[in-house]
Amino acid sequence: MDFACGIGMVSRELAPYTKQIVGIDISQGLVDEFNSRVNNQGLTPDEMKAVCVHLKGVEGELDNLKFDVIICGMAYHHIQDIAKTTQTLAFFLKPGGVLLVNDMLDVDDITDNFKDLKKQADFEHVVAHKHGFDEPTIRKVFEDAGLVKFELNIIAKARYHKFPTKIFIAKGTKPEA
Template sequence: MSNPHHHDFASANQAFFDKHAHQADHRPKAAEMAESVCKAILEAYPFDKESTMVLDYACGTGIVARGLAAHCKSLLGVDISQGMVDEFNKGIREHAIPAGQMRAVRAELKGEESELEGAKFDVVLCSLAYHHIEDVVAVTRTLALFLKPGGSLIVVDFPTMDVAVVPQEVVHSIAHKSGISESTIKEAYDGAGLGDFHQVFFKGPKTPMHPEDIFLAKGVKL
């Protein structure tokens, strides 16, 4: 099987996650991982259930978003995988979350004013997806455009890993990088004009596909 690193990341990931979306929430320790990520996000930003509007980029099935539902006014998930978007919206119904409060749409954002009906957000979030993105500097710049002044971009992902410890089934099936270095994420935030950058580290559950070390990066639109 050819390595997806030699293909366009977006199309490779779209194909993979369309195929496997229905299995995503059933991966080993998926619920524990989502819980640890939600806890870190809620500690990083003062969510207000009466006012906070959230954009969840590369939202996946919504397993993280559902943990934030009670803490924000609205949450819009965006993903390039229709399979993931379908699972996200299915999960909303199954967990009896009002459709007016949370939903997902399929889109590949380019940072144009007409996208998402011109909406701006208090928080733009991307959890455990940056290592699947080819150009994180360009994507960070795009995501910053959807922030309100004073809004925060929060990225949760894995620090750079030793490629030798990444399972071969991951290397040969999913377009990804072996984590994101601190210098890379800082460069991306600086390039997007985001200030007050800080990064914290925490532990998640170790799984066959992922390490337990995770970082949360946050920056504010000036």
């Protein structure tokens, strides 16, 4: 599963290494664009597709599909309640399945200057815009969701608007049954 898949940039990169990818997003427009691009590549919906849904983590959702890997690329900072979202994503993992989340670390320069950025762009009312996370926060939401073997690694340096930050990838595994 590619959670918060957008137009499918990550999914298309991973497609050659998978049997099936299901993209999930809350924007019908992005899902439509994802599926259009999949169709233009000559792939079938059995190989890759996106659906517009607000997942709840309950039996019957997504036709009871469970996943070996769930990825969420650069979207956690847009999510209001990452603890609830992580719990929901863990629900969709097979035993032994892995959740991979990459996003920004919280960096002091961003924290200190984000107030100025908010004055320039009034976008908080549309979607959450956090300015990064610290390792203990991500570890806690993964562990509270029942995931084990937690790892967090810095994979790149970047700029968030004008502020330097670091990009991490966090990994957690659903215990074997």
